[in-house]
Amino acid sequence: MSGQITAEEFTDALRAHGVRSVTGVPCGHLAGPWALFDGAGELTPAASEGAALAVAAGWELAGRMSAVLCQNSGFGNLVNPLTSLLLPYRVPVLVVMTMRGWPDPAEDEPQHAAMGGSTVALLETLDVPHTVLWPGKLTEALDRAAEARAQGRPFFLLVPRGAIGKSAGAYPAGAPADDRLTRPRAVSALMAELTDELLVSTTGYLSRQAHHERDRPGNFYMQGSMGHASAVGIGLATARPDRRTVVLDGDGAFLMHLGTGSTIGASGAGNLTHVVVDNGCYESTGCQPTTSGGLDWAALGRGLGYRTVLTCDRAEDLTGRLRTALTAEGPVLLALTVQPTPGEVHPRATASTGPVQIAERFRTAATGAPAAAGPAGTDGSAGTAGPAGTAGPAQDHASREAP
Ligand SMILES: Cc1ncc(C[n+]2csc(CCOP(=O)(O)OP(=O)(O)O)c2C)c(N)n1
Known part of the structure; x- marks a missing residue:
């Protein structure tokens, strides 16, 4: 993506904005900032996006400015604490959320289509301030986040695919040993x-x-x-x-x-x-x-x-x-x-x-009745597909892309 921000620029901008602690559930498209915050000891991984929002709310209630990193597949997990904690209690957490299945759902995997097509509309329905991180617009976006914060409102920074760079070799894995499971x-x-x-x-x-x-x-x-x-x-x-x-x-x-x-x-x-x-x-x-x-x-x-x-x-x-x-x-x-x-x-x-x-x-x-199937290779199931035309396979344009 042209106009890509490096992971370092992005994390530094969040720190300059005042963010001191970060939590969330990872997305491959935020792998760079995740690794940098983690390496600096500023990151607490959360079990779910809803828990992440609540952890961040706790930080905010204790006077520490915080951000949540996640992807929009986790939006469903965080709607409850968003609507029943952040909004009524006016806790202004910054949520950095990658946009899967958007802008064109056909460009991503099928499980992202419904959420990709409705994330922005859902935020609008909930009256939660948000903006897309367009190329070259990070400062403007964070200014809007600051305005929302001044009103005690959370803010969603929506990150398109490829908007933020990766951080090379963030979590290296050694070669698998012969006696170890993989x-x-x-x-x-x-x-x-x-x-x-x-x-x-x-x-x-x-x-x-x-x-x-x-x-x-x-x-x-x-x-x-x-x-x-x-x-x-x-x-x-x-x-x-x-x-x-x-x-x-x-x-x-x-x-x-x-x-x-x-x-x-x-x-x-x-x-x-x-x-x-x-x-x-x-x-x-x-x-x-x-x-x-x-x-x-x-x-x-x-x-x-x-x-x-x-x-x-x-x-x-x-x-x-x-x-x-x-x-x-x-x-x-x-x-x-x-x-x-x-x-x-x-x-x-x-x-x-x-x-x-x-x-x-x-x-x-x-x-059906339990099949009298044998072990691997004897049930003739490899490559099995349902009746032609029942549901077309998705394109494999992103087959190596991290979820
Ligand atoms: C609600 C939600 N949050 C985040 C993601 C992104 N995501 C896809 S796979 C994955 C990692 C799953 O980790 P684990 O269950 O340990 O399996 P592993 O990838 O290690 O095999 C994540 C975070 C998602 N699909 N859904």
């Missing part, structure tokens, strides 16, 4: 073990990996709805108690809606297996650290009420743990500690199969 190793082993289980996979690289390893009608790839794969899993597992449901989750997604873990524990769903691939970061948006570093998965799983709790961090133990996880009495939590491998990125499922088609063929798989 996302590709973990997902490939899981997919090889599946027979007639229903699988729901989380947004980002994990769904891409599952699709790459073994596409099958019984896979429901979620793009977007971050953190809700496990809730979909409860619905599936309780509606089809005769089938095993497997949820493939990331640590960032799991933590975003951690409360669902308690719902799973309370559900007692004996046929639910929840596999969390913990790489310690939001790998899909640039490997920004999550807060899973100090997490005790075994204690967490037991505390939430999962009946069987398993962990694994060594490649040699993987197949055994997966087999136990797929057959043990549920709810089962299997936490896999893996090394990030951001260099291995595959196309999104919707590059070849549209979302309606993914849902239709999954519904057929989920509502």
Whole structure:
């Protein structure tokens, strides 16, 4: 994008504006400023965009000027604290929000279309001041943010794709060691073990990996709805108690809606297996650290009420743990500690199969009698597509772009 601001210019401008602390949930398009604020010790990662807005409100209430970094897919998560905390209590947080699915939804992935087309209108409906970060207009935009602040109002700075530069090598990942688990190793082993289980996979690289390893009608790839794969899993597992449901989750997604873990524990769903691939970061948006570093998965799983709790961090133990996880009495939590491998990125499922088609063929798989399918490669499912014309696949113009 011409007129791009460097990540350094942007972070310095926010500091000059008075911002002292930053929180949020990462977006690949804000990877540069995120890394710079993080490196300077000014950033607190939040579990969700709503929590980020509330953290920032706390800072503001304690006299510290703050900003939230996020993408507009998280707008839905922050509307509640925006309308019931920031607006009525007049807490003037600055929100820097990237605009996915905008200005042309067809230029982005399908899960961004509805929000991309309505973000500006929603802000207008809520009477929340905002402006787009047009090239060369940062100073003007921050002046408008200052005006809103003087009135005790929050302000949204809307960032188009490519408006802010990246920061080179922000979170470097070392080469994967032979004995360590990685996302590709973990997902490939899981997919090889599946027979007639229903699988729901989380947004980002994990769904891409599952699709790459073994596409099958019984896979429901979620793009977007971050953190809700496990809730979909409860619905599936309780509606089809005769089938095993497997949820493939990331640590960032799991933590975003951690409360669902308690719902799973309370559900007692004996046929639910929840596999969390913990790489310690939001790998899909640039490997920004999550807060899973100090997490005790075994204690967490037991505390939430999962009946069987398993962990694994060594490649040699993987197949055994997966087999136990797929057959043990549920709810089962299997936490896999893996090394990030951001260099291995595959196309999104919707590059070849549209979302309606993914849902239709999954519904057929989920509502039919359990298929007497064999393990990987014997069910003829690779590359399966629904009936021609039911839903066109999205273009893969952004297949390597971070979510
Ligand atoms: C509500 C929401 N916020 C932010 C994003 C952007 N986003 C897409 S994937 C992703 C990272 C997911 O992290 P994790 O679950 O740990 O999986 P990993 O990428 O590490 O495989 C983020 C932040 C999103 N899609 N939705």
